[in-house]
Amino acid sequence: MSVFGKLFGGGGKGKGPSPQEAIQKLRETEEMLTKKQEFLEKKIEQELQIAKKNGTKNKRAALQALKRKKRYEKQLDQIDGTLSTIEFQREALENANTNTEVLKNMGFAAKAIKSAHENLDIDKVDDLMQDITEQHEIAQEISDIISKPVGYGEEFDEDELLAELDELEQEQLDKNLLDIGGPETVPLPNVPSTSLPSRPAKKEEDKDDMEDLQRWAMEAL
Template sequence: MSGLGRLFGRGKKEKGPTPEEAIQKLKETEKILIKKQEFLEQKIEQELQAAKKHGTKNKRAALQALRRKKRLEQQLAQTDGTLSTLEFQREAIENATTNAEVLRTMELAAQGLKKAYQDMDIDKVDELMADITEQQEVAQQISDAISRPVGFGDDVDEDELLEELEELEQEELARELLHVGDEEEEPPVALPSAPSTHLPAEPAPKADEDEAELKQLAEVAESPVGVRSTSSVYQNEQLSRTHHGKKAHPAPPVF
């Protein structure tokens, strides 16, 4: 670059700082201004105490302290304004950086979407859907053709088959009715004859035999002649029963 170019300011332009560098520089400057604010506040408090100390004793010194305090307050106000401006700039750059990042992301997303659809158009999509529908119809026709029954006898009349089946059912029903009639006409089965021999008579109960003996003894006892003989007859009966294993009854009283 010639000296003439440098003289008229047509030299090479310096590359400006990035947003990140600018934000970092602003933060460093803000820290410096905050420290200056703290220093000025301390000095203002010192001058105020000096003015109070001198008061009426040294009026000249008190006025000088108040003048210094006033200048410090002006510097503090300027520093506050500068700090506010720096904070505003930093926030603006941060917002701009965020917006730029969002914009770049949206641009990348748009490019990706465009690339995804670069080989597609609505005509191709409609054609593809028509092909899919046609292939589905062909597949359904093939399935119907495969599942259709094939073989001999497809020309047989279904009504004829039903009539033949009905005739067979009628023949079977007539055969069953005929078989039932034959069973009803069968001769009765001969039963065995009753036995001709007589069964032995059932022995009389022992209670009837004892009752007959007691009746006989009562008749003898009613006779005057046979009162005494009744006792001997009854004793003989008791002996006879004892001999044959029968239980003896007590002798009746003699009147």
């Protein structure tokens, strides 16, 4: 019988423990050893204090305390190694258990897929998909026909209509340009309502000038 078999109580011919049972046992062992660690750490601290206290007073008692401290430290090291081994074993079992569950569920899903495909024939599926594609194309053609505008059976050339529209737009543009450059667009000033002041005739002005010149000549003589 193996060491783990003895630990978990399994017989050589009997059925071994399940992964869940083994994981639980390992966790209980880890808990027990952890408590043992705490106990030894306290004992080590106690023996250290005894050695310090009797270092100068009772050398023999101090040495005995240090010896006990060394034994406790050795046990603590052994427990540390054992815990590392148990932790490694537990993680391996947990991973194995997880993988087992994953594979079990994958197998269950594979069986479900197989069961779903039992009544399906690949040839029938292919024929069905071809029928669906054909019906879709027919439905699209019908939609295209229905969506075409109906104008009493008349059909017009779209290019000719576009050309005519361009001509109309050019004609309107030319008209707008003529309206902008024409004389009628420039507003003329309003005719003043008041009459302009009268200006004396040129002859009368010349006559007055001659009279002034003659008067000036007479005064000079």
